[in-house]
Structures are given as structure tokens and as C-alpha cells.
Amino acid sequence: MPIYEAPVADTMFVLFDVLGFERHRNLSGFEEAGRETVEAILNEGAKFARDRLLPLNQVGDREGCRRDEAGNVTTPAGFVSAYQAYGEAGWSGLAADPDHGGMGLPYALATAMTEYITTANMAFGMYPGLTQGAIAALTLHGSEEQKSLYLSKMISGEWSGTMNLTESQAGTDLGLIRTKATPQDDGSYVLSGAKIFISAGEHDLSENIVHLVLARIEGAPEGTKGISLFVVPKLIPNANGALGARNAVSCGSLEHKMGIHGNATCAMNYDNAIGWLVGEENKGLRAMFTMMNEARLAVAVQGLGQSEIAYQNAAAYAKDRLQGRALDDIRDLDRPADPLLVHPDVRRMLLSIRAFNEAARALVLWTALKGDVAHRSDDETERQTADDTMGLMTPVLKGVLTDTGFENTIVAQQVLGGHGYIAEWGMEQFARDARVAMIYEGANGIQALDLVGRKLPANGGRAIMAFLKEVKEDLKNVGDDDVLAPLAAPVKAGLDDLEAATWWFMQHAMAQPNNAAAGSTDYMHLFGLVGLGYMWVRMAHAAREQIRAGAGDRTAWLEAKLDLAHFFMARIMPETKAHLARITSGADVVMKMPAAAF
Numbered sequence: 001m002p003i004y005e006a007p008v009a010d011t012m013f014v015l016f017d018v019l020g021f022e023r024h025r026n027l028s029g030f031e032e033a034g035r036e037t038v039e040a041i042l043n044e045g046a047k048f049a050r051d052r053l054l055p056l057n058q059v060g061d062r063e064g065c066r067r068d069e070a071g072n073v074t075t076p077a078g079f080v081s082a083y084q085a086y087g088e089a090g091w092s093g094l095a096a097d098p099d100h101g102g103m104g105l106p107y108a109l110a111t112a113m114t115e116y117i118t119t120a121n122m123a124f125g126m127y128p129g130l131t132q133g134a135i136a137a138l139t140l141h142g143s144e145e146q147k148s149l150y151l152s153k154m155i156s157g158e159w160s161g162t163m164n165l166t167e168s169q170a171g172t173d174l175g176l177i178r179t180k181a182t183p184q185d186d187g188s189y190v191l192s193g194a195k196i197f198i199s200a201g202e203h204d205l206s207e208n209i210v211h212l213v214l215a216r217i218e219g220a221p222e223g224t225k226g227i228s229l230f231v232v233p234k235l236i237p238n239a240n241g242a243l244g245a246r247n248a249v250s251c252g253s254l255e256h257k258m259g260i261h262g263n264a265t266c267a268m269n270y271d272n273a274i275g276w277l278v279g280e281e282n283k284g285l286r287a288m289f290t291m292m293n294e295a296r297l298a299v300a301v302q303g304l305g306q307s308e309i310a311y312q313n314a315a316a317y318a319k320d321r322l323q324g325r326a327l328d329d330i331r332d333l334d335r336p337a338d339p340l341l342v343h344p345d346v347r348r349m350l351l352s353i354r355a356f357n358e359a360a361r362a363l364v365l366w367t368a369l370k371g372d373v374a375h376r377s378d379d380e381t382e383r384q385t386a387d388d389t390m391g392l393m394t395p396v397l398k399g400v401l402t403d404t405g406f407e408n409t410i411v412a413q414q415v416l417g418g419h420g421y422i423a424e425w426g427m428e429q430f431a432r433d434a435r436v437a438m439i440y441e442g443a444n445g446i447q448a449l450d451l452v453g454r455k456l457p458a459n460g461g462r463a464i465m466a467f468l469k470e471v472k473e474d475l476k477n478v479g480d481d482d483v484l485a486p487l488a489a490p491v492k493a494g495l496d497d498l499e500a501a502t503w504w505f506m507q508h509a510m511a512q513p514n515n516a517a518a519g520s521t522d523y524m525h526l527f528g529l530v531g532l533g534y535m536w537v538r539m540a541h542a543a544r545e546q547i548r549a550g551a552g553d554r555t556a557w558l559e560a561k562l563d564l565a566h567f568f569m570a571r572i573m574p575e576t577k578a579h580l581a582r583i584t585s586g587a588d589v590v591m592k593m594p595a596a597a598f
């Protein structure tokens with residue numbers, strides 16, 4: 001069976017030694033989150049991920065979910081009791097509002113936990129994960145009555161949540177949604193329509209399922225301007241929260257798919273189901289975006305998670321498997337052959353994955369901390385800057401971590417040779433599971449367009465300017481240190497490439513928007529590399545200072561950080577140049593060939 005140990009030491013290093021978690025003590029929830037408490041929570045989470053969820057990962061993949069003729073869905077063996085244990089341990093309410101039964105701890109801490117859960121079992125993690133997004137949307141946009149009816153049950157995990165956007169004719173283009181909502185005299189609505197691909201749409205884990213559904217109120221304007229958000233519970237609660245009648249929403253079928261078999265992907269039928277408007281009429285997309293932004297970060301973490309578990313298993317295999325001889329004097333003649341790990345090309349594969357994973361973890365936690373500042377700071381300017389950065393980083397993280405995360409699962413599979421292709425080792429499942437993260441929550445091409453088309457120009461470029469300023473100022477902190485300065489130099493070069501690409505868009509995309517669209521995916525990856533490189537400089541800085549101060553038995557661990565930083569700068573950071581070259585080649589090479597020639 002595949003192995004997984006959650007990287008608690010790394011999370012702690014990033015949060016406390018690199019990102020200065022304790023400097024956020026002024027924010028609510030942080031005063032209870034001292035180093036020891038955080039470490040204890042993470043250790044418990046690591047144990048839960050390893051002991052409860054990892055053993056179900058292959059079971060879930062093999063068994064999948066089953067639907068009976070009445071439309072009830074059964075999850076794989078062991079999921080129900082693991083879900084109960086998850087709720088009882090309080091994992092679902094870690095960062096949630098204490099007024100509704102949550103613990104109110106930092107979002108950054110909950111994000112670290114999300115990584116552990118999704119890494120051990122991505123299909124399982126989606127059930128509570130989607131609920132988190134639904135909680136966020138109801139918290140921000142729900143009426144007081146809706147909040148008191150739904151939030152505490154969802155935060156405890158007794159009720160779960162879903163997001164219902166997609167219809168067969170409406171995927172990326174949500175303006176094409178047809179599900180209809182008809183107002184009733186009592187203020188409720190009757191919904192009719194069919195949704196497809198709804199994750200966790202029906203299952204046996206929670207006693208109720210709260211669907212957040214996009215639909216068009218009769219007579220609403222065409223396109224995205226006429227879409228509203230509704231809460232549609234599977235079982236309709238009465239005013240005191242007790243479960244009542246079954247609503248007319250059902251799972252018509254389960255999709256057969258490439259991965260995440262343990263998660264039920266449902267076609268959902270709304271046959272005059274009762275729902276209630278969330279937020280304002282025709283402003284449903286805005287409200288749903290709250291849920292999607294939360295979900296996008298969680299999906300980014302799925303990319304990192306599959307990359308991490310693939311790395312851990314590939315590294316263990318490379319240390320153990322004996323094949324061939326080393327080309328230099330590290331060969332061990334007492335054994336019939338040397339371990340795979342002696343071969344430079346195997347090391348290249350493992351180091352590329354690991355150098356990505358550790359920087360990606362830091363970038364996720366850096367962004368999650370911005371989320372804490374954006375939602376919990378008393379200072380309006382600070383809140384706004386943090387919110388800008390979060391908005392900017394969300395498409396970058398979603399797109400880059402899932403694209404590269406998936407590629408890394410393939411690279412890790414390669415480390416095992418033919419054994420990587422055989423189901424027993426688990427490597428092919430990581431690749432199959434990781435693949436969908438590039439597609440849902442807005443396909444990655446759409447993330448790139450969101451970055452270039454919306455996030456860059458918003459408020460006159462305020463977010464990108466603040467990001468560039470913060471990175472430049474931090475890079476100055478390394479001074480002329482003989483280890484750190486050579487690490488900062490490639491990031492400065494990457495920043496120059498990013499600025500050149502941004503400037504090129506400003507000059508060439510106004511008159512011809514295809515110039516921005518054709519370069520958007522490269523821009524997103526260029527941005528991601530700068531973010532990851534920046535994290536490596538900060539991690540190297542913290543590691544170097546600790547080594548200088550005398551790190552005792554942690555020295556080797558910290559020196560590995562410096563080795564990885566050097567690898568990243570030498571082998572990965574130079575890719576910014578290729579991205580810039582593609583961006584500035586413009587749209588013509590992409591658009592010139594006529595449709596008939598395809």
C-alpha cells in the first residue's frame with residue numbers, strides 16, 4: 001500500500017519560521033494558535049490522514065460509489081465511519097465562525113489541514129471540502145435566518161454542502177444556464193432543471209445535503225446578469241432545524257470517470273424542488289464566486305497533495321530499488337546493484353517534484369495568511385491589500401499547482417518504471433485523481449484568462465503593483481549574503497520577465513485582446529514561477545539564519561532546504577524566459593490557421 005506522512009515539520013517551518021505566523025497575533029483566532037497548539041493540531045491531523053484516510057484511498061478507487069434504483073448513493077466501505085470520525089474530531093469547524101459552533105482558528109491552519117486530508121484521500125476530502133465553500137457563501141450572502149438554520153449543522157459536518165453550476169449546455173459559460181426558479185407567495189421558489197457533474201450531490205455520509213444552486217428566475221435578463229443563487233436542502237428543515245419532508249431533488253445517475261472514484265459525481269434533477277434565494281436576485285454569480293474562490297484554493301491544494309504523495313512514494317521506491325551502477329564512486333559493490341537514487345536522471349525527477357512541492361506549500365500558506373488578514377484585520381487598508389493579493393493569487397495557484405501537480409504525478413510514476421503503471425503501487429491512481437483538478441472549478445485556461453483579463457487590470461493594476469513591490473522589498477533583505485544573493489538573482493530575473501510580460505500585454509492587448517488570451521496560460525505559469533522562486537528565497541533565508549544560529553540536529557534538514565533552493569533556481573526558474581518568449585510571440589501564430597484546416 002502507498003505510504004504518506006504529512007509534512008508537519010515543513011508546515012511548521014513555513015508558518016512560523018518563514019511567514020511569521022506569530023506576528024498575526026492581533027487577528028482573531030491567532031491568540032489561541034501558538035506554536036505548540038498548532039503543532040499539536042497538525043500532528044493529530046497527520047495521524048488522522050495516515051491512519052484513517054490513507055487506507056481508504058485505494059478501497060475508494062476500486063469500489064467507487066453505487067446508486068440504487070431509488071437514487072440513493074452509497075460511498076465506498078469505510079467512508080461513513082471515517083466521515084463521522086472526521087466530524088467528531090472537529091476538523092470541519094477548525095476555522096469556522098465560533099458563533100455557529102466553529103473554532104475560529106486561522107484559515108492558514110485549516111488550509112494546512114486541507115492539504116493533509118486531500119493528500120491522503122482526495123475523493124474523501126471533497127465531501128467536507130465542498131461543504132467549506134458552501135459555508136463561506138452562506139456566511140457572506142445568506143440571510144440571518146438561513147445562517148442560523150444551516151451553518152451550525154454544516155460546520156459540525158452533520159449536513160454537507162454542494163455547488164450546482166454545471167448543466168449539459170452550460171459549462172464554462174454559465175450565462176447559458178437554464179434551470180428555472182419560479183417565485184411562490186410564501187417567498188420561496190420552485191426550481192426545475194437538470195445539473196450535471198455535481199460532486200457529492202448524493203451520498204450516505206451526512207444526514208442532510210444542502211445544495212447551492214444557480215438558476216434563472218422567470219423573466220430574468222439573458223446571460224450571466226440573470227442568474228440567482230438558491231439554497232435547496234435535500235431534506236427541508238423546519239424553523240428549529242429538525243429535518244422535515246424530502247425535497248424534489250434527486251440523483252439521476254452517477255458519472256463513470258477517470259479518477260476520484262470514491263467521490264460521487266452526480267447528475268442532479270430538480271423536479272419542482274423548493275429553494276430559497278441567497279443574496280440578491282440576479283446577483284447569484286457574485287455569491288457563487290465566494291464559494292468558488294474558496295474552492296479554487298482547495299483545488300490548488302489537491303494538485304499539491306497528489307504531487308506530494310506521488311513524491312513520497314517515488315522517493316521511497318528510489319531508495320530501495322536496486323538497478324544499475326552509479327557512474328561515480330558512490331557505487332556499493334557489496335550489493336548486486338545500486339539504488340535508483342544514485343542515478344542523476346532519477347534524482348532530477350525527484351528533485352523537480354520536491355522543489356515544486358515545498359515552494360507550492362509555502363505559497364499556499366502565504367496566500368492563506370493573506371486570507372486571514374483580509375477577513376480578520378481591523379485595518380481597512382491592510383484588509384484591502386491582502387484581499388487584492390488573494391484575488392490575484394487564486395487563479396495562479398489553482399492553475400499552476402494543478403497543472404504542475406498532475407505533471408509531477410506522471411514524473412513520479414516514471415521513477416517506478418513499469419511498476420508505476422501497475423495499480424498495486426498506487427502511482428497511477430495519483431495521476432488519475434490529480435487530472436480532474438486541472439478541469440473543474442474553472443478549467444485552467446479559464447483561470448489564466450481570469451488572471452490576465454480581470455485580476456491584472458482591476459483597480460488600475462493595484463494588486464499586481466502591490467505584489468511586485470512586496471517581492472522586490474523582500475528580495476532586498478538578502479543583501480549580499482554569498483549563499484542567498486545567488487538565489488535571489490534568478491528570482492529578480494524572473495520578476496523582470498513578469499514585468500516585461502505585463503508591460504507587453506498593456507501595449508498589445510488593448511487593440512487586440514487575443515494577444516492577451518493567447519499568452520494567458522504562459523503568463524499564469526510565469527507568475528507561478530516567480531511566486532515559487534520568491535518562496536524559495538524566503539525559505540532559504542530562514543534556513544540560513546537558523547543554521548548560522550546553531551540548529552543542532554536540525555542542520556541537515558535545513559541544509560536540504562538550501563540544496564532544494566539551488567536546484568529550483570538552476571533547473572526550474574529559467575523557464576520564465578521560455579514563457580516570456582511565447583507570450584511576446586503574440587496571437588497571430590495561434591489564430592492564423594483557418595478553422596477549416598483543423
Ligand SMILES: Cc1cc2nc3c(=O)[nH]c(=O)nc-3n(C[C@H](O)[C@H](O)[C@H](O)COP(=O)(O)OP(=O)(O)OC[C@H]3O[C@@H](n4cnc5c(N)ncnc54)[C@H](O)[C@@H]3O)c2cc1C
Pocket residue numbers: 163164165166170171172173196197198199200257265436439440441442443444445446449
Ligand atoms: C469530476 C468532476 C466533478 C465536477 N464537480 C462539479 C461540481 O461539483 N459542481 C459543478 O457545478 N460543476 C462540476 N464539474 C463541472 C466542471 O466545473 C466543468 O466541467 C468545467 O467548468 C468545464 O466545463 P465543461 O466541462 O462544460 O467544458 P467547456 O466549458 O466546454 O470547456 C472545454 C474547454 O474549452 C475551454 N474554454 C471554454 N470556454 C473558453 C473561453 N471562453 N476561452 C478560452 N477557453 C475556453 C475550457 O478551458 C476547456 O478547456 C465537475 C466536473 C468533473 C469532471
